[in-house]
Amino acid sequence: xxxxxxxxxxxxxxxxxxxxxxxxxxxxxxxxxxxxxxxxxxxxxxxxxxxxxxxxxxxxxxxxxxxxxxxxxxxxxxxxxxxxxxxxxxxxxxxxxxxxxxxxxxxxxxxxxxxxxxxxxxxxxxxxxxxxxxxxxxxxxxxxxxxxxxxxxxxxxxxxxxxxxxxxxxxxxxxxxxxxxxxxxxxxxxxxxxxxxxxxxxxxxxxxxxxxxxxxxxxxxxxxxxxxxxxxxxxxxxxxxxxxxxxxxxxxxxxxxxxxxxxxxxxxxxxxxxxxxxxxxxxxxxxxxxxxxxxxxxxxxxxxxxxxxxxxxxxxxxxxxxxxxxxxxxxxxxxxxxxxxxxxxxxxxxxxxxxxxxxxxxxxxxxxxxxxxxxxxxxxxxxxxxxxxxxxxxxxxxxxxxxxxxxxxxxxxxxxxxxxxxxxxxxxxxxxxxxxxxxxxxxxxxxxxxxxxxxxxxxxxxxxxxxxxxxxxxxxxxxxxxxxxxxxxxxxxxxxxxxxxxxxxxxxx
Amino acid sequence: xxxxxxxxxxxxxxxxxxxxxxxxxxxxxxxxxxxxxxxxxxxxxxxxxxxxxxxxxxxxxxxxxxxx
Numbered sequence: 001x002x003x004x005x006x007x008x009x010x011x012x013x014x015x016x017x018x019x020x021x022x023x024x025x026x027x028x029x030x031x032x033x034x035x036x037x038x039x040x041x042x043x044x045x046x047x048x049x050x051x052x053x054x055x056x057x058x059x060x061x062x063x064x065x066x067x068x069x070x071x072x073x074x075x076x077x078x079x080x081x082x083x084x085x086x087x088x089x090x091x092x093x094x095x096x097x098x099x100x101x102x103x104x105x106x107x108x109x110x111x112x113x114x115x116x117x118x119x120x121x122x123x124x125x126x127x128x129x130x131x132x133x134x135x136x137x138x139x140x141x142x143x144x145x146x147x148x149x150x151x152x153x154x155x156x157x158x159x160x161x162x163x164x165x166x167x168x169x170x171x172x173x174x175x176x177x178x179x180x181x182x183x184x185x186x187x188x189x190x191x192x193x194x195x196x197x198x199x200x201x202x203x204x205x206x207x208x209x210x211x212x213x214x215x216x217x218x219x220x221x222x223x224x225x226x227x228x229x230x231x232x233x234x235x236x237x238x239x240x241x242x243x244x245x246x247x248x249x250x251x252x253x254x255x256x257x258x259x260x261x262x263x264x265x266x267x268x269x270x271x272x273x274x275x276x277x278x279x280x281x282x283x284x285x286x287x288x289x290x291x292x293x294x295x296x297x298x299x300x301x302x303x304x305x306x307x308x309x310x311x312x313x314x315x316x317x318x319x320x321x322x323x324x325x326x327x328x329x330x331x332x333x334x335x336x337x338x339x340x341x342x343x344x345x346x347x348x349x350x351x352x353x354x355x356x357x358x359x360x361x362x363x364x365x366x367x368x369x370x371x372x373x374x375x376x377x378x379x380x381x382x383x384x385x386x387x388x389x390x391x392x393x394x395x396x397x398x399x400x401x402x403x404x405x406x407x408x409x410x411x412x413x414x415x416x417x418x419x420x421x422x423x424x425x426x427x428x429x430x431x432x433x434x435x436x437x438x439x440x441x442x443x444x445x446x447x448x449x450x451x452x453x454x455x456x457x458x459x460x461x462x463x464x465x466x467x468x469x470x471x472x473x474x475x476x477x478x479x480x481x482x483x484x485x486x487x488x489x490x491x492x493x494x495x496x497x498x499x500x501x502x503x504x505x506x507x508x509x
Numbered sequence: 510x511x512x513x514x515x516x517x518x519x520x521x522x523x524x525x526x527x528x529x530x531x532x533x534x535x536x537x538x539x540x541x542x543x544x545x546x547x548x549x550x551x552x553x554x555x556x557x558x559x560x561x562x563x564x565x566x567x568x569x570x571x572x573x574x575x576x577x
Binding site for chain 2: 067087479
């Protein structure tokens with residue numbers, strides 16, 4: 001069996017599931033807060049128009065939620081089938097956060113969702129409003145536990161590898177919860193959801209204005225969503241900056257790939273836009289990194305290390321090492337990793353034959369080098385480099401779109417406030433066509449996060465090739481095709497039902 | 510009317526008065542059926558849970574895999 005094909009197929013299957021799942025999640029995260037704000041205005045003003053507005057967007061929220069609910073469960077199935085080694089190794093760590101997430105989602109969905117949808121005129125206005133806010137907060141807290149798990153994979157902390165159970169065991173819950181990589185990832189991810197929710201409301205409201213129908217409803221919706229979108233898009237930029245700073249410190253190769261930086265430099269600039277030179281190879285200094293580029297000087301050093309003069313290591317230094325900058329070559333890490341791996345083998349074998357002293361010595365050696373364990377599986381130092389093209393372009397698409405969204409919200413809010421929004425046809429069309437762009441930005445963000453950390457399933461500890469299960473490749477192809485069909489059907493259903501509701505408009509309950 | 514009856518009526522009335530919601534519940538039901546009865550049972554068996562009866566054997570299997 002060709003193991004590399006199996007690993008690529010398993011990765012592809014997981015990526016497709018995650019990308020589909022992420023089509024539903026951000027709208028839930030963002031729209032829930034926008035609805036809560038709209039209902040707050042209704043409760044504060046007592047104006048029944050705001051109740052109708054809230055109920056309209058709540059209806060679209062319900063459609064997205066219903067179609068999206070449980071789509072993440074497929075990923076959990078895949079842990080058991082395609083990633084059984086990984087699943088076992090991290091089981092003790094992820095069990096608690098994922099159980100909390102499951103319980104939280106269940107109780108929230110069965111109680112506050114019901115009050116939010118069925119409780120109009122049956123519970124007091126304030127009790128209903130409280131339920132709506134709790135749905136919004138609960139949805140976001142639900143995301144917290146998933147993202148803590150993902151943050152741990154990017155920067156594993158608060159654990160110790162148990163050589164007998166072959167599992168990472170939690171040594172400090174708070175290290176895991178306050179892992180800076182996880183916290184910045186959580187904030188950046190939920191704020192991208194807020195921006196997506198705002199784009200959705202602004203875009204659909206723009207369609208109403210272009211069609212010259214439900215004008216007051218559309219203008220009011222734009223004011224709320226553009227205000228929320230502007231604030232959260234600025235927050236998104238701030239959290240993105242913090243996230244990139246964390247990447248610079250914990251995953252420097254990902255940062256180098258994000259910027260197409262082969263040769264490290266002091267006072268490094270950020271490439272605002274550019275075209276990578278595909279002839280450039282790792283270790284080759286004769287070719288330029290880019291065919292062309294526009295660069296913002298000093299920005300990468302400052303954003304990565306909070307110092308305009310900081311040295312930003314490139315792919316070549318990170319692979320081949322640099323004495324000047326105290327960077328260990330990957331070949332040395334591989335040697336240490338192989339010592340750790342051999343010590344683990346010896347521990348297992350000596351324990352099996354009852355040689356306690358031999359096992360003790362092997363364990364001591366393993367502990368000395370265990371932080372290099374993942375490198376022991378590599379065959380070539382270049383394996384450490386993630387796909388540069390996809391990481392670079394995904395990152396730049398995400399950043400470019402994020403900047404556009406901030407400008408869009410600012411313009412929408414300004415022209416709404418001065419009462420000219422209806423006349424700005426180009427802006428309204430741009431807002432409408434920005435809805436799919438929001439999804440593209442979110443998906444490319446995940447591509448940067450996950451493709452950019454290859455070859456690792458767990459950073460520096462476990463490469464994807466070891467994490468995967470030995471399955472028949474045909475089985476993976478069949479399941480991948482199956483879930484593609486199911487998810488595509490769900491997506492088509494969502495779009496069709498939503499479009500029908502949007503065409504009906506907000507006056508119908 | 511007891512609190513439990515009130516809660517039951519709350520849910521029953523809510524479901525009865527749904528319009529688009531009925532279609533959504535149907536989609537949710539079909540989806541959960543596909544996920545849990547078709548995909549989970551026939552295509553996504555948990556390898557370690559189905560092939561081994563205890564954690565010791567599972568641990569041994571994984572440690573063999575990662576030290577090959």
